[in-house]
């Protein structure tokens with residue numbers, strides 16, 4: 187019999203307990219098992235195995251207590267030793283425990299107390315060809331002998347390797363046709379768990395496009411990269427970066443290696459998945475927070491057990507997938523701050539983890555962006571480890587669209603007080619007759635969507651957080667208030683609680699207000715709204731984009747996510763209302779992020795036959811970000827920004843670390859914060875680091891919990907002056923939580 191040590195969630199770093207494989211499950215190292223601990227079912231990881239009774243007993247010792255059995259084997263070989271070593275190194279780097287890191291890496295529900303319910307999987311018919319060992323000629327002859335529709339279906343099945351019956355039916359192959367092939371022994375049908383997202387068409391774009399010279403050069407340069415190396419692909423919007431990713435992926439697959447394609451937001455997943463499925467068919471899987479728990483587990487399992495190489499498209503947490511061998515990781519839009527996880531612990535940046543992953547486990551990293559982050563730009567060789575490749579021309583013959591700045595101060599002086607300037611109105615009005623489309627960005631912070639009293643200025647706050655509630659819902663009378671931090675909901679009241687005034691009407695949410703104005707002033711313009719309220723649900727993004735792409739609207743009005751990644755040839759105008767909401771933020775990276783977003787948005791226009799144009803409304807036309815937007819010289823901006831930060835000793839020319847505390851009592855949390863500060867002060871002094879705070883967090887209360895923070899600042903490249911392991915937590919009261927965020931993005 188075998189005795190095993192199982193690592194279970196107990197305390198901050200987990201603890202191992204010994205069980206016996208008395209049910210003969212054949213449990214081995216790295217397996218995920220279910221056991222009970224004091225009567226509670228728990229899932230844990232097997233970290234040691236040995237024959238029973240091998241722990242030597244001295245004569246006279248009492249016999250060991252009978253061990254409890256391992257109750258179930260949930261996943262064999264869930265954790266591979268080399269992968270685990272990489273993960274442990276990342277835990278040290280993120281100042282979190284190895285257990286928490288592992289728990290964050292595994293699919294939700296795998297490690298810990300919540301036993302995943304075996305949910306009834308929705309199943310669909312899967313159809314695949316029965317491959318007889320015949321050469322292509324013989325197969326062609328056999329197909330000739332078939333009725334034409336059956337032959338077409340057979341050929342399609344062979345090309346895609348198998349697909350869902352639902353999809354075949356959508357493509358015009360009826361059930362009787364499928365049955366006929368099955369009867370002939372040329373296809374087989376089975377029930378399989380339904381896939382994560384709407385099914386897309388069978389692979390129809392197998393070879394890919396002929397690359398341009400520039401694209402070919404990138405491919406060749408990347409081929410020169412050693413394993414463990416990384417490269418920045420700096421390509422203007424529409425220069426064909428995605429096509430390069432796909433062709434690099436094809437090379438890896440051909441060499442028998444897996445590929446990971448990461449994108450910052452789930453909103454960008456559907457179109458990337460569609461593009462990948464058209465190229466690689468059923469080899470493409472998804473892994474992101476939009477997937478159901480069961481689907482994530484399924485992708486994880488297939489990654490562990492894959493016999494043929496896979497392409498997985500996902501968001502930041504997909505960087506942990508146990509794909510082996512992994513040939514390529516692509517981080518598209520590498521500058522995007524969504525790659526950083528801020529809470530809960532571990533606070534990690536997918537870009538750092540990806541680079542460390544290829545260094546530890548092999549493979550190569552490609553970072554793609556039209557507007558690389560300052561951090562990445564500073565990592566370019568010869569000073570840093572990243573090679574550089576550029577795509578300087580757009581695929582369409584169109585140059586990057588010119589940017590026109592509309593000075594809203596002048597609009598005001600002319601007595602024009604509308605949200606939308608006259609120039610923009612004129613431009614929008616002619617869209618329909620020209621068969622063109624526009625995207626209009628309404629920066630989230632640009633408008634107040636909260637409920638305020640116009641008599642006394644009172645703003646309705648969340649009762650649990652120190653923030654204003656925002657107005658949701660589109661029709662007057664059917665609106666409600668919601669807190670973006672804790673999801674508290676409340677009704678819209680008719681009068682001010684403070685002064686009783688009735689001048690208390692809610693503003694619509696930013697996008698919606700713009701939509702209403704446009705609808706009023708430009709009759710006949712068809713509008714579509716693209717924001718958190720309208721893209722909800724599983725396929726919300728895809729549905730709206732498909733509607734827009736199909737020409738069901740002339741203008742897409744939306745928030746930040748509108749700027750990212752969409753490739754729509756009929757869009758000739760990209761506009762920003764109130765760029766000011768992006769410019770004036772008290773954050774170190776405000777300028778960089780504003781320019782990245784605006785350049786991204788500009789990149790949506792003029793991707794097809796017709797030239798594009800960008801209109802930017804602002805009250806600060808002389809702001810450096812606006813200047814660089816107009817001249818389009820992003821690299822010049824990076825140089826200026828580097829000088830500023832270098833002279834002021836700011837990140838990344840220094841290092842920062844944010845310690846966030848939260849607890850139910852205001853005074854208890856404040857006390858814990860100052861106790862922690864006193865503990866750290868000598869460590870900071872010794873390492874030449876500065877300690878700022880403790881101070882209340884910018885939003886001092888969220889969901890009824892008080893929040894305090896400590897900010898540490900130190901020399902570039904130095905280690906954080908924190909004690910190792912879990913020592914930091916030991917001094918804290920049990921109800922105060924602490925998160926360590928090394929290299930925080932928002933400063």
Ligand code: ADP
Pocket residue numbers: 395396397398401421422423424425426427428429430581582753
């Ligand atoms: P990016 O990712 O840089 O914004 P995409 O890869 O989306 O650019 O390419 C922009 C458009 O050009 C897409 O519609 C794509 O299908 C097309 N495209 C890319 N490469 C080629 C090529 N070599 N030949 C023809 N069309 C291409």
Ligand code: ZN
Pocket residue numbers: 639640641642643644682683684685686687
């Ligand atoms: Zn009032």
Ligand code: ZN
Pocket residue numbers: 648649650651669670671672673674888889
């Ligand atoms: Zn709240």
